[in-house]
Amino acid sequence: xxxxxxxxxxxxxxxxxxxxxxxxxxxxxxxxxxxxxxxxxxxxxxxxxxxxxxxxxxxxxxxxxxxxxxxxxxxxxxxxxxxxxxxxxxxxxxxxxxxxxxxxxxxxxxxxxxxxxxxxxxxxxxxxxxxxxxxxxxxxxxxxxxxxxxxxxxxxxxxxxxxxxxxxxxxxxxxxxxxxxxxxxxxxxxxxxxxxxxxxxxxxxxxxxxxxxxxxxxxxxxxxxxxxxxxxxxxxxxxxxxxxxxxxxxxxxxxxxxxxxxxxxxxxx
Amino acid sequence: xxxxxxxxxxxxxxxxxxxxxxxxxxxxxxxxxxxxxxxxxxxxxxxxxxxxxxxxxxxxxxxxxxxxxxxxxxxxxxxxxxxxxxxxxxxxxxxxxxxxxxxxxxxxxxxxxxxxxxxxxxxxxxxxxxxxxxxxxxxxxxxxxxxxxxxxxxxxxxxxxxxxxxxxxxxxxxxxxxxxxxxxxxxxxxxxxxxxxxxxxxxxxxxxxxxxxxxxxxxxxxxxxxxxxxxxxxxxxxxxxxxxxxxxxxxxxxxxxxxxxxxxxxxxxxxxxxxxxxxxxxxxxxxxxxxxxxxxxxxxxxxxxxxxxxxxxxxxxxxxxxxxxxxxxxxxxxxxxxxxxx
Numbered sequence: 110x111x112x113x114x115x116x117x118x119x120x121x122x123x124x125x126x127x128x129x130x131x132x133x134x135x136x137x138x139x140x141x142x143x144x145x146x147x148x149x150x151x152x153x154x155x156x157x158x159x160x161x162x163x164x165x166x167x168x169x170x171x172x173x174x175x176x177x178x179x180x181x182x183x184x185x186x187x188x189x190x191x192x193x194x195x196x197x198x199x200x201x202x203x204x205x206x207x208x209x210x211x212x213x214x215x216x217x218x219x220x221x222x223x224x225x226x227x228x229x230x231x232x233x234x235x236x237x238x239x240x241x242x243x244x245x246x247x248x249x250x251x252x253x254x255x256x257x258x259x260x261x262x263x264x265x266x267x268x269x270x271x272x273x274x275x276x277x278x279x280x281x282x283x284x285x286x287x288x289x290x291x292x293x294x295x296x297x298x299x300x301x302x303x304x305x306x307x308x309x310x311x312x313x314x315x316x317x318x319x320x321x322x323x324x325x326x327x328x329x330x331x332x333x334x335x336x337x338x339x340x341x342x343x344x345x346x347x348x349x350x351x352x353x354x355x356x357x358x359x360x361x362x363x364x365x366x367x368x369x370x371x372x373x374x375x376x377x378x
Numbered sequence: 379x380x381x382x383x384x385x386x387x388x389x390x391x392x393x394x395x396x397x398x399x400x401x402x403x404x405x406x407x408x409x410x411x412x413x414x415x416x417x418x419x420x421x422x423x424x425x426x427x428x429x430x431x432x433x434x435x436x437x438x439x440x441x442x443x444x445x446x447x448x449x450x451x452x453x454x455x456x457x458x459x460x461x462x463x464x465x466x467x468x469x470x471x472x473x474x475x476x477x478x479x480x481x482x483x484x485x486x487x488x489x490x491x492x493x494x495x496x497x498x499x500x501x502x503x504x505x506x507x508x509x510x511x512x513x514x515x516x517x518x519x520x521x522x523x524x525x526x527x528x529x530x531x532x533x534x535x536x537x538x539x540x541x542x543x544x545x546x547x548x549x550x551x552x553x554x555x556x557x558x559x560x561x562x563x564x565x566x567x568x569x570x571x572x573x574x575x576x577x578x579x580x581x582x583x584x585x586x587x588x589x590x591x592x593x594x595x596x597x598x599x600x601x602x603x604x605x606x607x608x609x610x611x612x613x614x615x616x617x618x619x620x621x622x623x624x625x626x627x628x629x630x631x632x633x634x635x636x637x638x639x640x641x642x643x644x645x646x647x648x649x650x651x652x653x654x655x656x657x658x659x660x661x662x663x664x665x666x667x668x669x670x671x672x673x674x675x676x677x678x679x680x681x682x683x684x685x686x687x688x689x690x691x692x693x694x695x696x697x698x699x700x701x702x703x704x705x706x707x708x709x710x711x712x713x714x715x716x717x718x719x720x
Contacts, residue, residue: 277462278464285476285479286527288479295464295479299466
């Protein structure tokens with residue numbers, strides 16, 4: 110009887126519970142609602158300013174950079190996770206810890222580091238000059254910065270799954286006569302698919318939203334290195350608020366869609 | 379496939395898990411590696427399969443040294459302790475995997491899978507996923523998968539360790555039957571002596587990385603090579619005695635022993651069925667407990683100096699007549715193995 114009684118929340122518990130829910134809801138939903146409201150109120154201007162070439166270019170660059178990051182992080186994330194989880198070598202733990210560095214560093218520092226490397230008197234400047242392209246204040250810089258900040262996601266998620274799955278299935282495949290490639294494609298890859306898709310989603314979300322690093326290294330130059338987020342920054346500075354509202358809402362919508370996808374995936378795992 | 383293992387040594391972090399192990403397995407034999415957990419049995423099996431490499435020593439398969447041959451080229455089927463089924467493949471895809479990667483035609487794959495599922499009693503389960511199977515079924519899928527590419531050697535690592543007792547019994551009988559039909563040279567690892575004796579032609583007893591004895595189940599039971607073997611296979615009485623006139627004396631109880639000098643101290647290992655008890659008011663022991671164990675009865679007693687002693691008798695044995703807690707009994711040791719006491 111005592112047990113049964115306890116489960117019914119008394120007034121005080123209800124108050125605390127309600128308070129927590131309200132706090133979370135307000136904190137999470139109010140900014141979003143403000144954004145939606147702003148777009149609705151300035152809908153005409155939003156559409157007009159977002160259909161400019163500059164806005165399209167910014168969105169395009171963001172998407173292309175995100176796509177390349179997903180691909181490269183996919184390949185190197187899987188390879189890196191396999192090495193870190195399955196191999197034992199000197200310095201493994203150090204490298205393992207180092208992988209999280211992009212999460213710990215402020216993106217501004219990341220951007221700055223790339224500027225130091227590739228800027229006017231940067232150590233790697235002669236190399237890229239020789240190769241005939243530039244990194245600082247050019248789209249390769251935006252790509253490099255985004256690649257850096259998104260590096261941990263796929264690797265970490267895949268490593269997590271690899272750790273959990275173990276290597277017995279791969280050993281079984283080997284004793285059954287499978288080559289390394291056959292084992293990877295038919296056993297390892299399907300097993301890490303869940304981690305790969307979660308990691309890719311996180312990579313995409315971060316690539317779409319990255320601001321500090323790409324602003325510092327790219328400079329947010331219109332029609333050149335301006336991404337969706339730096340577009341918002343510029344629009345606010347130039348008092349073109351409707352453009353900023355619109356782009357922000359698009360990014361928010363994309364982020365929410367990714368979150369829902371992630372929720373769905375994690376429920377399946 | 380015949381196997382020669384020569385002076386195998388393997389250490390993990392300074393600890394020798396396999397310590398100079400040498401043995402042969404003849405083609406067509408079914409051999410058990412038996413010993414306590416953590417004794418190095420699985421490591422030996424994995425080295426033979428090529429899944430681990432030895433620090434020293436050689437493995438020869440059919441007269442070829444294979445130490446540097448990749449597992450996929452050894453033609454060895456391996457059954458893992460926890461099945462290691464491909465979790466995202468159906469039962470049929472699991473079984474077909476080895477054939478598929480070795481480039482066998484789809485038709486002959488299908489046929490082989492069908493045959494094997496039939497033989498394993500898994501017909502109709504080909505489209506199931508591993509998670510939809512019971513433990514015993516998973517183990518049989520693992521066996522079918524290992525057998526599909528017709529390996530020349532079948533290695534099983536604690537194959538029945540993860541299924542319940544009744545299924546284990548069934549799988550054991552079934553493995554022995556399978557071996558009698560197919561004659562694939564097989565080695566299985568187990569810590570369960572009953573399992574080893576029930577299935578194997580020969581038992582290799584491994585302890586602390588070393589090979590204690592390699593012999594038939596009967597030999598292991600009747601002529602244990604070391605004290606460890608004697609104590610490991612079956613519950614035993616251990617007594618300390620002194621040799622006098624060709625007999626070992628445990629207090630007033632005596633039993634003949636060979637090969638021990640007069641006056642030396644010996645350690646005697648006596649199996650529960652190598653003892654006789656009967657009621658005798660002047661006897662050297664007193665009964666503490668009488669435990670019915672199905673078809674047998676276990677009698678626990680203590681010698682007058684307090685040392686425990688136990689024996690087992692068939693349920694209807696006339697020796698049990700009048701034996702109950704508190705009764706004094708006479709003790710006869712009908713068979714004992716003696717080792718020089720340290």
